[in-house]
Amino acid sequence: MPSLKEVKTKITGVKKTSQITKAMNMVAAAKLRGAQEKMEAFRPYTSKFNDAMSNLSGGANSDAFPLMENRDVKKVELVVITSDRGLCGSYNANIVKRVEKMVAGYEAEGKEVSLVCVGKKGFQLLRKTGKVRKNYNDIMANFQMFNAREIATDLAEKFLAGESDKVEIVFGEFKSVAVQSPVAVPFLPVQPVESDGEDEKKLSGDYIYEPSSEEIMDTLQPLYLNVIIYHAMLEVGASEHAARMTAMDNATNACKDIVSNLTVIYNKARQAAVTNELMDIVGGAEALK
Incomplete structure (x- = not known):
């Protein structure tokens, strides 16, 4: 004894x-309120952007837009968004497990996989794979839209150059304070956003755009990519604080x-x-x- x-x-x-x-729990709870408010305030903007893209891209000719080009998938790039700090339970580990499972599935199909890590923890856990093409560290603590624009621009350039045929974003989606689930969202090529049946019933007639819908799509597509990346980063920011609080x-x-x-x-x-x-x-x- x-x-x-x-x-x-x-x-x-x-x-x-x-x-x-106990002090860290209180700090995480205070930060969660701000991150959650920011995320919820951005969700309506994302929803309206999706509505606009749905209406514009529904009848658009995908051959006219390089970012909408569907080709034989040989190279896949996964964008892994995690937190920069730890002490948030298994949140980051669950995202990495989802990525590893996806990598194994794609490689079993004979596809080449590369990774882009946003957040220090994801990079630390995945760099041993040797598949990390680029990483963005120390931006998740205080990220802005220009960070999302930088990431989206790099991904689009690699896609247009033929260095990737398909791009997906993997991140932890904030569902509640107790639940944050890893999800994979298609990023490139840009696909026409499908509307729900109820939304289709509300639409009557065709819209006439000035300038043409093609010109609007040229402008909206890069912005749409920025919005997707920024929305995922907001989800991760809120999820990180919720997981740390728990x-x-x-x-x-x-x-x-x-x-x-x-x-x-x-x-x-x-x-x-x-x-x-x-x-x-x-x-x-x-x-x-």
Whole structure:
């Protein structure tokens, strides 16, 4: 049985750890509110952009737009968006597992796969594969639209140059504070956005665009790519704080359980020490008789 001093030192250390995890939980909760508000405010913009692209691209000739070119897929590029910081449970690990599963599936089909990592944690976990073409570190803490534009421009240039035939984005989608699921979203080639049946019923007649729909598509397509990347980054930003808040809450509860167990051990050790002292006293008294 450990000594009283050892157990007491452990209890003090676990209590200090509990204070740290509780503080990190509060910080994550405060950051989550801001990130969630930003994400929810951007979702209507993304939805309207999808509606516009749906109406424009529905009858467009894909051969006229290089970014909509469907060709035989031999090279696939996956954009992996994770956080820059850890201590958020299995959030980043789940995204990487999804990527590894997709890579194995594509390679089994004979396709060549390359990776673009956005976020330090994804790069740290995937660089051992040797498939990382480019990585963007230290931008997820305070990303802006120009970061999304830089990433989208690089991906589009590689697609137009024939260095990739298909591009997908893999990230953790924010569903609730308790649930953040990894998803894969098609990025290139740009596909016509399909409308729901209810939306089709609301549309009546054709729209006349000025300038032509082709000219508008030329302008909207790059912006559309920026919006997709930025929306994914917003989802990851909110998901990261939610996952960290949950992880720190679990860690705080675990610390309380450890302190409780150590307290029992401490009491047993103290009782054993008291018992030994009493036995020594009684033994000494008996020896004097």
